[in-house]
Amino acid sequence: MCKNRRAAMASDPKPRPSSRSSYSYPVTNSGSYPRTTASFSSSSSWAISADSKTSSSASLAALRDSLPETPTIYSFAEISAATNNLLARSLASGSSSSWRCSLRGKDAVIFQRPFRGDPAALPGRLGAVCKSHHNSLVRLLGVSLAGDHIYVVYEHSPGASLAECLRNPRNPNFTPLSSWMSRIQVAADLAQGLEYIHHHSGVIHNRMKSSSVLVTEPNFHAKICYFGAADLAGEVPVTTSAEDKEAASGEICPSSPPSRKMRRAGSGRMKIEGSRGYMAPELLAGGNISRRSDVYALGVVLLELLSGDEPLKYRFDKEGKDVHRVSLIETAREAIRPEEDSSEQERRGRVRRWVDRRLRDSYPVEAAEDLVRVALRCVEADAAARPDMTWVAGKVSKIFLDSKVWEETVRVPTDFSVSIAPR
Known part of the structure; x- marks a missing residue:
């Protein structure tokens, strides 16, 4: 049957040319993969170019701010x-x-x-x-x-001090740090920050306490305040060569003379600066400022973070009509007594009673015990027995990772479905 020209074109239509120009180019690979062809339209290439310009400007702005x-x-x-x-x-x-x-x-x-x-x-x-x-x-x-x-x-930096987060005078039963992961996050940030101050900045903080720690939202990260203030104010004199070796090795040189002493006041008496409860015994005895005194103060802050209590409290005895001092370090040592003095179950019971009850017993007891032991190592009376911040930061980081594993095991699963349809 013969067809006219119009019928032939209607039965065999040809694709209409697109108004958008397209480009194709071969993509080769040096391996054994087959040769492929990729095509892009001009409109999509302009969109990709605009997105790349936006991301580049954003990355440059972030780099400029950092x-x-x-x-x-x-x-x-x-x-x-x-x-x-x-x-x-x-x-x-x-x-x-x-x-x-x-x-x-x-x-x-x-x-x-x-x-x-x-x-x-x-x-x-x-x-x-x-x-x-x-x-x-x-x-x-x-x-x-x-x-x-x-x-x-x-x-x-917006946030509240760690002391305010742990002890709110308006509502003592409330704390924003009500979960174990929020507290171990603060402990890890403090350990890493002080380790950076000691071994990368080469200065001494000399003001470590809970009121000098800023807790930021929403992830409860901690920031150390007053960084470099002691060095800029002239509280830390220039170190000697023996102290430089001590800083490099992380050990205390017994033959080196004590030089990081506080300046004497005009009256000739030694002027002791610091906060009660955070000062190392050597500061009270001789006034020597060192990295070990920073480690001591960090240990007190870690115990404070776990228990929620102040470093020192005074209680009035009605029977004896006397005031007794209660030290947070002593109560922590009582709770973590060696195993030969008590069974493991009794020791864990003491630890649970000592840890802040606002955590509602929702925390790994093993991790809490390990953190208490690390803090007690930091508050040793002998400065030479205290570890350096590299050891402390490593231990706290391990406890943080173990706590993350514990959090995954106790988290409520969300990848399941419930059907209420009739069978």
């Missing part, structure tokens, strides 16, 4: 203007030497401390301290020197 800034030496006029001549509302209750303000367009926190160092050496010390950056440290922005005081400026 780069360290040049440390700043502020003038006292800037500090005075930002704090209303030091009359602004103080940052912490009961303290008149800390302010939150806006300084050069940044939300900052200023701390005032006595200055005992050499003003000529301050720029060099500031440059050395500002080279250190860690996620567990509050960022240092700069300093200002005026008279016999130094004003240390830090970047403001």
Whole structure:
């Protein structure tokens, strides 16, 4: 049957050319895979180009924010203007030497401390301290020197102190750190941050306590405040060669003379600075500042984190009409007595009674015992018996990983379905 031209075209249609131009190119592989051809349309290539430009700009912005800034030496006029001549509302209750303000367009926190160092050496010390950056440290922005005081400026980080999280005077039965993983996360951040301060920054913190630890949301990560303040204020003198060897080996040289001593006050008596309950015995006896005293203070903070109690408490005995001091270290040692004195079940019962009850017994007892033992190693009376922060950070990291495994085993499964249809 003959067909006209119109019928022939209708029975055998040809594809219409697309308005969008397309390109194809062969893709070869040096291996034994077959040769393939990939095609892209011009519209999709423009979309990919736009997405790549957006991701590149975002990555550059993130990289720019992560780069360290040049440390700043502020003038006292800037500090005075930002704090209303030091009359602004103080940052912490009961303290008149800390302010939150806006300084050069940044939300900052200023701390005032006595200055005992050499003003000529301050720029060099500031440059050395500002080279250190860690996620567990509050960022240092700069300093200002005026008279016999130094004003240390830090970047403001939202959050609450560890002391406020553990002991809320308005509601003692509530704590945001109500899970075991939140507390072991804080312990791991503190151990890694102090290990970085000692072995990578080469400075001494000298202010480790629960009120100097900032807990941030939403994942309850911890940040150490006052990083570098002791070195910038001149509380830590320049180390000798013997102490440099001690810092490199992590051991205490018995032949090296004690040099990190606190400065004497004008009256000739040794001026002891620190918080009660966190000061190592050697600080109370001779005033030697060292990394081992930082380790001691960290051990107290770890015990405080586990129990929720203060380092020192005073109780009044109604019968004896006397006041008794209760030490957190002593109660922890009583709870973790050696196994020969009691059975394993009795020891775990004591540990459960000692650990903060607001955790509701929902934690691995073995991990809690291990963390108590690590903390008690840190608070040894003899400074030479305390471990260095590399050992402490490794132990705490292992306890954290074991706790993650425990969390996976007790987590409620969500990958199951329930059918209520009739059979």
